[in-house]
Amino acid sequence: MEKKMLFPDYIFESSWEVCNKVGGIYTVLSTRAKTLTDIIRDRLIFIGPDCWGEKQSPYFRPDSSLLENWEKKANAEGLKVKVGRWDIPGKPIAVLVDFKPYFDKKNEIYTSLWEKYQVDSLHAYGDYDEASMFSYAAGLVVENLYYYLNLAPQKVIYHANEWMTGLGMLYVKDKLPKVGTIWTTHATSIGRSIAGNNKPLYDYLWCYNGDQMAEELNIQSKHSIEKQTAFNADAFTTVSDITATECHELIGKPVDVVLPNGFENDFVPKGATFTKKRKEARKKILRLANCLVGREFGDDTLIVGTSGRYEFRNKGIDVFTEAMNRLLRDDRLEKQVIALIEVPAWVGSPREDLKERYLSGKTFDTPLEFPMVTHWLNDMSHDNVIDMMKYLNMWNRKEDKVVVIFIPCYLNGDDGIINTPYYDVIIGKDLSVYPSYYEPWGYTPLESVAFKVPCITTDLAGFGVWANTIKGAYSEIEDGVKTIHRTDYNYSEVVDVIKDTIVKFSKMSEAQVKKARANADKLSKKALWNEFIGYYRKAYDIALTKANKR
Template sequence: MEIEKLFPDYIFESSWEVCNKVGGIYAVLSTRAKTLQDRLHDRLVFIGPDCWKETERPYFQEDDNLFREWQLAASKQGLKIRVGRWTVPGEPIAVLVDFNQYFSKKNEIYGQLWNDFQVDSLHAYGDYDEASMFSYAAALVVGSFYDFYLDAKKKVVYHGNEWMTGLGLLYVQKHYPQIATIFTTHATSIGRSIAGNNKPLYDYLFAYNGDQMAEELNMQSKHSIEKQTAHHVDCFTTVSDITARECLELLDKPVDVVLPNGFEDDFVPRGAAFTRKRKWARKRLLDVANALLGTDLGDETLLISTSGRYEFRNKGVDVYIEAMNRLLRDKNLDKNVVAFVKVPGWVGEPRKDLQDRLASGKKFDTPLEVPSVTHWLHDMSHDNVLSMLKHLDMQNRKEDRVKLIFIPCYLTGNDGILNLSYYDVILGNDLCIYPSYYEPWGYTPLESVAFKVPCVTTDLAGFGLWANSEIGHYGEIGDGVKVIHRTDYNFSEVADNIKDTVSKFSHFTVAQVKKSRDNASKLSKKALWSHFIKYYEDAYDIALRKAEERKLAK
């Protein structure tokens, strides 16, 4: 007889990306929220950083009446919090916490962390301090709420995402042993660093020592907090089998459960709204391209893009640009192509000359100066994308059938040029390309297919491996997802494969394009949270059983 799984009465979940749209974890949490909220009815509380200060918080609606008595009590305890709702489907409760006051006691906090869990914070630099103080503050929020409303009769889970939440997880583990803890690493800090430093990760994974590599790459503190958190929480998880292998090798800890990332299609417009939004996105992308390039490209132009974090090698931005360079010389290409790179760089301001052209509504037959970027950057001469375009002599000449445009900002709807949100921009693409070298899961290709846009990914992405298993063979573009075999060393082969795929797609008939789009959409439906939430149920069960054992052992 199967034992019924334990399920929490309350879930607290923290991440730097709660109500803070800076990367893929925002998508994981914000799309999963409704599935959990439907089940827990406001007993789900997300905790994020209050990093907006006095400016408007675009994804958060404050509500002074939510847990009003606790808010007053927390304030008296010295916690600086805002309570409200995350403005995503399901509208879950979110607590944003200001953590700046804890910097003054940082050394004391780190000293205690060393004594309790041997976490090495001595080599901290960059975002380590900021993340740790947020994590500490988030743990105090959990403790304060628990003390005010809950007791040991309630099944409570605290779930932290990424190394940035490690300090808080360890704090809760020590001070609130009755609370079950779950840690999800979406990518190991040391694995990402090995890959980002142009070292071969996969062929040599078995030979790498995580501690040794952390020292070599000056990553001791991030690696230490991640490793100790993995070893001490009740349930350690990651997002794909490919990263599970990495965790075992680099953190010396097998994961308890793999939690693949799902999607919620509430974000995808339906019927006439879908058609209208796609049409508008295409028009906007073409207007921007034509104003920048001084061209008159029409709706038959193939619009393709890559997007994600600005990790030039890890996300495959380098091989994408190389593929577009090769496509320039491809005699079989049947259409003009505008290839966008949508990754947030060190952006300065939207280009005034481009804004003026767009506002005029006129057509222009001369390109603007630097016709490959929509926003000025703070350091144009040291940007990887612009440097590679210069090195390859890709200048978006009038006669070039392939033009490449860099959009170096977060697409929040008010960037000054496109003025569309990321999800609205996706709709306008014909094809999305994500040839990642290091990609634990791969949210961007999943988002792409959810919006009926066929995509290219690799078998070094968790999503790519999942897509292959669902399709039953290596995905082809007609299946909605083309999965390219990628290794430590086959960069040139991958570039050719992308070039050939775009060229092939440019010859597709209307019926073939429709079939590819429909297949993409069908595949995305298999990754809905309603299918993937069962893995979270396993993690909650494992963590709660360990917490129960602790209670009984007292």
């Protein structure tokens, strides 16, 4: 008879990105929350850092009716917390904890960690201390609530995300042995560092020694907390098969379960609203290009784009720029192309000359000076995108078939030029390109296909591998996702495949494009959380089974 899987009565989950929008982990947690709250309601409690002090977090709604007596008690005892709800679908309970008071006992905390788990905090620098003190405070919150709510008879899970929460997970493991612990690494520090330092990661993966590389790349402390958390978690998990291989080779422990990143598509407009928003987005992008370049762009202009964190090599921004340069010189391209690079850089201010043009409502036939960037940067002479465009002599000339526009700010609806949120821009694209070199999962391509925008990615991104798995072969642009085989050394080949795919897409009939868009939409629905939550059930069962044995 099949064993019934254990499911928690309570889940505590912590991350630096709870009520704190920094990157992809925010998307993972905030979109998964509704699926879990539908199952266990207010017995899901998120713990995040109080980075806001006296100010109000835009993602957090205080609610004094929740855990009211505990909040008062904890604050009276010196554990400074705010209790409320995370302002996302599902509205889960969130506890924000002030971690600054623990800096005073930092050395004592690190000594205890060394004695119990041999975690090396000696070489710590940068964000290590801040993350560790938050992690410790999160562990105190779990311990405090565990006793306050009398959870000893219940099945309880503590789920920690990324190295930043490792210290707290080890604290919970030590103090609350009945709690099942799960740790998810969304990318290994050492893998990201090898890739970011232009070293070949994949061909040599099995030759690298994680400890030795951590020393060479000066990230011993982050690697050490990752390694010990991985070995001590009841369930060690990651987000894709690619990162699972990386964990095995660089951390030295195979993962227990792969937890692929799903999402909820409730932010995608439907029907007539979708059509209207797509038209509006295209109009804004075509207008932006006219104001910069001084040329009119017709409705049949192909709008392509890339976006994400500004990791020039890891995210393949270098490959995208090179592909646009080669596309510029490809005689087979019959359509005009506007290529957007939407990555937040060290932005200074919106360009006043561009703003004036954009708001005037007029059409222009002369370019602005420097017609490739929407905002001035604090250091215009040291920026990877601008440097590469200059090197390749890409100046968005009036006669160029391909125009590249760098939007170097967060598209939060308040950028000072187009003042449009990211999702209201992506909907206007025809094609998106994410040629990642290092991408454990990849939300940007998933968001793209959810908006029916076919995309090009690589098999070094978890999402690209997943798309191939769904098809049972390499996915093509007609399927909604084109997955390119990428290695440490085939940069130029990848550039050409992107260029050729865009040329091919530009020649597709209206019916073919419609089909590719429908397939993109169909694929995105296979990645909804109700499809992926089963992997979490498996992780909960593993962790609770181990906790029971203790």
